[in-house]
Amino acid sequence: MTTTSTAQSSAQSPAQSSAQPYLDQHGRIADDLPGAGLPWLDRLRLEGIGRFSRSGFPTTRTEAWKYTNLRDLARTAFVPAATKPTIGLDLLPTVVPSGESPHRLVFVDGRLRADLCSVGDLPPGAILTGLAAALDRHPDLVATHLGQVSPDEGGPMRALNTAFLADGLVLALDPGVRLERPVEAVFVGIGAEQPTMHHPRVLIVAGRGSEATVVEHHVGLGTGAYFSNVVTEAVVEDGARLHHYKIQAEGAEAFHVSTLVARLGAEASYDNFVLTMGGRLSRNELRPFLGGSGTECRLSGAYMVSGTQHADTTTVIDHAVPRCTSREVYKGVIDGAARAVFQGKIIVRPDAQKTDGYQLNRALLLSDAAEIDSKPELEIYADDVKCSHGATAGELDDDQLFYLRARGIDAASARNLLVAAFLLEALDEIRVETVRDAFADRVRDWLAAGRPTV
């Protein structure tokens, strides 16, 4: 396989020069990627690297990346992971109570580790496997959906993932199939001496009337830097219900950039919750497309950052048809000199009459140096719609703190109690109880551990 563009003219733009190492690397490894030789996939990957090499990493001059600077990411030389480290199963996070077996796939540095997986018994009509394996065993399924879910071609990060995609989760449910237990995908990034990159690709196809819960864990081991650039594509067909939850607890030096595109059919239900706590820089971009009427889409999350962490939540909800409901509830706690970004866009197209949209972002600033940039955006082209948004940023309430302390609760515990109460309110949006409880435990652990302040 050869690359289409060399982009090595003497007048190389800064954007293009940031893409050059990726272009070079792609040329070296493309032929060895899983599924190489499948014409449709070769073409997809070439388009990906072509688009990325023209754009390079997004800069803050791009509106969608105004508040998140990828300069440090672009400057770091990442290589594909080579070693296969040993990992104890007990280190892998789960939301499933002990004793019960989850449907669990484990990826280390972006590649499936069969020795750590436990897929368990699945009902007929359900496929759960790694993407590399699916390219081999279910090529038609993958070809039908991979890169086809979103109505647009996507930005540079999606293109970069497509260029390098090698493995990830594939879950496909035939019409009417329901999974009782959650599917868990654990992505482990190893922060070794040499920074590595991985581009996991998740594909979920929920057939008509099917239902499943998917929980993604993104965790880091080791102290070094790595770059996880995740893309998730989800198809939720008519009447299907997909509960999609994620904990982002990457290593302290990790870069986590994640893009979700989802296409929702009629009378479908999609609910997404992301708990953001790890990483040096993270971006969680969600782009659901509501393409069937009577559908409900709920996006929510909690972010807790400290030190010099940067956490970006960007949502674009696209209402294309009538009578759909979307609801967004995000709450975040920002300590030290950390910075959080919330960009929430709701598009209501001319046909999308009777749209009901609600958006809320509330941030709690625990220090003078903490920062939140909140940008709600409504783009409404229909006249009979109900859309509201709200954003607040504040500090802990002195009256509440004094009240708790006057009852004997020390200052640090009082603060933690109030912060937990603030965050746990967002967790109420999670509809699956076991997941809600597991996430709440992580919030309490984070508070109990005491956070680095700067």
Next chain:
Amino acid sequence: MLEIKNLHATVDGKPILKGVDLIVPAGEVHAIMGPNGAGKSTLSYVLAGREGYEVTEGTATFRGRDLLAMEPEERAAAGMFLAFQYPVEIPGVTNMTFLKTALNALRKGRGEKELDAMQFLKLVRAKTKELGMSEEMLKRAVNVGFSGGEKKRNEVLQMAVLDPAFCLLDETDSGLDIDALRIVADGVNALRGPDRAMLVITHYQRLLDYIVPDKVHVLAGGRIARTGGKELALELEEKGYAEFGAAEAA
């Protein structure tokens, strides 16, 4: 139990307390009455340790210790309890969690074993019943959506569960109708005992019909202007606070 000497305090640089002298021995209930703006609430906040209330002169000794040198939570651990005039709403924290966290913090401070969930539930249920409160209130967020009467009753419930040595009641009667007042007063009276002292701050004599004090002090112009028995409250009810040089606002 509580000994206050020549206490001066400012709020935003403005002198409010100008030399308060007061002694409340164990087993006694004292009332502080006075016109609006006399410094009644300031005194309660200074004793509870609220930020923004600066003591510029004088001392307050509580059970032999320097009260003013302690953090609010240390004062609570030492046995000081302030029943708030305006109890604070805390969304997302249930009354149950709040009470349990507070009680176990106090027990820890006193070197006692923390109560487990079952022991705590038993205790709090008994106290709730004694105060004629519904258990449903325990599951609700602290004071959120509570009526004025419920909030005050919730303060008394906390007092009963936390079992303080000293109860400081700041305008506990404000906003209560006569039935709620009676319930709250019954709850307070049930806590009277030889090892406990109380300081009841109020503008009106009405509360003192139900919580009968051993002594009544008039706080005016930032000082204790007069001290007497319970009959002093009746006299003030009749004559008002005019003789203490303060404009009667109410």
